[in-house]
Amino acid sequence: MNKLMIGRYLPGDSLVHKMDPRGKIVLVFYFIWLVFFADNVWSYLTVGLFTLLAVLLTRIKLIYFWRGIQPAIFLILFTVLIQVFFTRGGQVYWAWGPFALSSAGVVNAWFIFFRLVIIIAMSTLLTLTTSPLDISGALSSLMTPLKWVHVPVDIIALMLSIALRFVPTLMDETVRIMNAQRARGVDFGSGSLAQQIKAIVPILIPLFVSAMHHAEDLDDAMTARGYRTDAPRTAFRVIQWHQRDTLSVVAFAALTAVVFLVRMP
Amino acid sequence: MTEEAPIITMENVTVRYAEQEQPALDGISLTIPAHSWTALIGHNGSGKSTLIKALDGLVTIDGGTMTVAGLTVNEENIWQIRRRLGVVFQNPENQFVGATVADDVAFGLENAQVPRPAMVDRVAAALEQVGMTAYAEREPAHLSGGQKQRVAIAGILALAPDIIALDEATSMLDPEGRASVLRTIRTLKAQENLTILSVTHDLEEAAAADHVIVIDNGHLVASGTPPEIFAQGAALIDMGLSVPFTEQLKTDLEAGGITLPAGYLNEEEMAAQLWKLYSTM
Ligand SMILES: Nc1ncnc2c1ncn2[C@@H]1O[C@H](COP(=O)(O)OP(=O)(O)O)[C@@H](O)[C@H]1O
Numbered sequence: 001m002n003k004l005m006i007g008r009y010l011p012g013d014s015l016v017h018k019m020d021p022r023g024k025i026v027l028v029f030y031f032i033w034l035v036f037f038a039d040n041v042w043s044y045l046t047v048g049l050f051t052l053l054a055v056l057l058t059r060i061k062l063i064y065f066w067r068g069i070q071p072a073i074f075l076i077l078f079t080v081l082i083q084v085f086f087t088r089g090g091q092v093y094w095a096w097g098p099f100a101l102s103s104a105g106v107v108n109a110w111f112i113f114f115r116l117v118i119i120i121a122m123s124t125l126l127t128l129t130t131s132p133l134d135i136s137g138a139l140s141s142l143m144t145p146l147k148w149v150h151v152p153v154d155i156i157a158l159m160l161s162i163a164l165r166f167v168p169t170l171m172d173e174t175v176r177i178m179n180a181q182r183a184r185g186v187d188f189g190s191g192s193l194a195q196q197i198k199a200i201v202p203i204l205i206p207l208f209v210s211a212m213h214h215a216e217d218l219d220d221a222m223t224a225r226g227y228r229t230d231a232p233r234t235a236f237r238v239i240q241w242h243q244r245d246t247l248s249v250v251a252f253a254a255l256t257a258v259v260f261l262v263r264m265p
Numbered sequence: 266m267t268e269e270a271p272i273i274t275m276e277n278v279t280v281r282y283a284e285q286e287q288p289a290l291d292g293i294s295l296t297i298p299a300h301s302w303t304a305l306i307g308h309n310g311s312g313k314s315t316l317i318k319a320l321d322g323l324v325t326i327d328g329g330t331m332t333v334a335g336l337t338v339n340e341e342n343i344w345q346i347r348r349r350l351g352v353v354f355q356n357p358e359n360q361f362v363g364a365t366v367a368d369d370v371a372f373g374l375e376n377a378q379v380p381r382p383a384m385v386d387r388v389a390a391a392l393e394q395v396g397m398t399a400y401a402e403r404e405p406a407h408l409s410g411g412q413k414q415r416v417a418i419a420g421i422l423a424l425a426p427d428i429i430a431l432d433e434a435t436s437m438l439d440p441e442g443r444a445s446v447l448r449t450i451r452t453l454k455a456q457e458n459l460t461i462l463s464v465t466h467d468l469e470e471a472a473a474a475d476h477v478i479v480i481d482n483g484h485l486v487a488s489g490t491p492p493e494i495f496a497q498g499a500a501l502i503d504m505g506l507s508v509p510f511t512e513q514l515k516t517d518l519e520a521g522g523i524t525l526p527a528g529y530l531n532e533e534e535m536a537a538q539l540w541k542l543y544s545t546m
């Protein structure tokens with residue numbers, strides 16, 4: 001059950017764990033944008049070292065970051081190969097029709113490779129150090145301005161948090177239903193694609209029915225506890241901005257300055 | 266016990282669900298005294314849950330009037346009533362709204378727009394009362410059914426209600442969880458001067474109540490103290506209920522020609538009677 005948890009969050013109390021999740025999300029996205037400005041060895045070295053530093057600060061074993069990169073490895077290799085064979089420039093070692101192996105292509109491929117690894121490592125860092133609850137809380141908080149255009153931000157936030165809360169419940173139920181179907185001789189994970197899809201239907205239907213029951217009961221329970229969509233509520237869970245968050249913004253500003261200093265004029 | 270003013274009244278209440286021939290509640294009238302423990306019994310589908318939901322405005326009634334804590338149950342009062350009457354439902358899973366224990370206890374307070382500093386104190390106090398302080402940061406997936414039900418009770422307590430209604434709140438729990446939840450409720454009832462309305466199949470629990478109300482097929486068929494109700498042994502069996510162990514024993518003894526004093530006997534009284542019989546044999 002825990003293997004399938006969204007985002008593979010690893011609890012901890014490192015500086016990165018303790019960051020304001022809103023700040024963390026915004027800075028990670030900003031960082032990804034910034035990486036695209038790196039265009040030479042020095043600027044790549046700068047963002048690369050910064051990533052390494054951030055990873056070390058999480059005090060999470062490197063193997064977990066590798067597991068984040070692993071599923072994307074084919075995508076990375078594919079992109080790198082395209083870069084190698086479709087970029088021309090500098091010294092051309094070999095050419096055939098549209099394909100060519102050139103010095104510029106090799107250099108570009110290296111850059112692309114580093115860029116992808118850095119981006120994936122940083123996104124993995126975000127999900128490893130931020131609980132789904134904090135991510136949903138941060139996203140709701142970041143969506144607050146949308147209230148101005150009448151987006152029901154609070155309702156969306158509550159929906160998100162209830163959905164997350166029911167993930168383990170529905171997961172347990174899926175396992176139970178699958179076991180019940182297995183006991184009746186249904187075979188999962190073998191046979192043709194059509195057969196496999198057919199085997200999923202008897203899981204989905206009871207799961208859907210059960211989800212509807214949960215929803216109906218939950219509706220009563222929430223109303224009984226005074227929940228109404230048309231009334232304001234106060235908030236128990238608040239996200240706090242600390243000095244360390246201001247400092248991390250400063251660190252990213254410094255990083256930006258260095259990247260723009262060392263990149264090609 | 267001394268009779269207190271009624272805290273819940275129902276006058277000829279009828280509830281009919283859409284597309285159902287039989288009404289789920291058919292002209293029910295009853296009163297529940299303040300600070301009492303009332304057990305509501307009846308077989309499945311007899312309308313017990315519907316009765317609780319009607320009181321809390323979760324189903325609309327098709328006839329009759331009701332009052333809860335001095336307020337007439339209507340659209341205008343319902344949100345106030347929901348703060349006076351807390352409901353613990355049957356399935357522990359389906360009433361846990363918050364992402365963690367503390368968040369869940371805070372849910373009702375957020376709805377009542379309690380400011381955060383007061384909320385923090387009240388959540389802590391309510392968790393303390395149900396003995397769940399150590400679990401404040403836990404997620405529901407890591408709690409037992411009994412623990413979830415105690416969290417549900419804390420969520421209600423935080424709103425300082427007058428009445429707690431339990432709709433088979435312990436029926437999905439293991440014996441240990443059931444005992445701990447009932448113990449919690451008993452302690453709280455005394456501490457907070459609560460009125461308890463408990464739908465139950467546990468006749469031991471019913472036997473310990475101040476009042477027992479029996480409903481069958483949407484009708485109120487009996488209402489009285491546990492001795493009065495359980496003295497009707499055979500009639501209860503007709504209504505699809507089981508009788509407490511002592512009552513069963515009494516019926517069997519009587520079939521064997523041994524007569525015991527009329528009226529319901531609890532286990533202690535039954536033991537005393539048996540000793541008396543044994544020593545006179
Ligand atoms: N939402 C509903 N829609 C239609 N019929 C319902 C609904 N809920 C309950 N009923 C019917 O009303 C009757 C009383 O149900 P309920 O109050 O849940 O009984 P109890 O709690 O005593 O088992 C039953 O016949 C049941 O099928």
Ligand SMILES: [Mg+2]
Nearest residue numbers: 313314315433
């Ligand atoms: Mg019921």
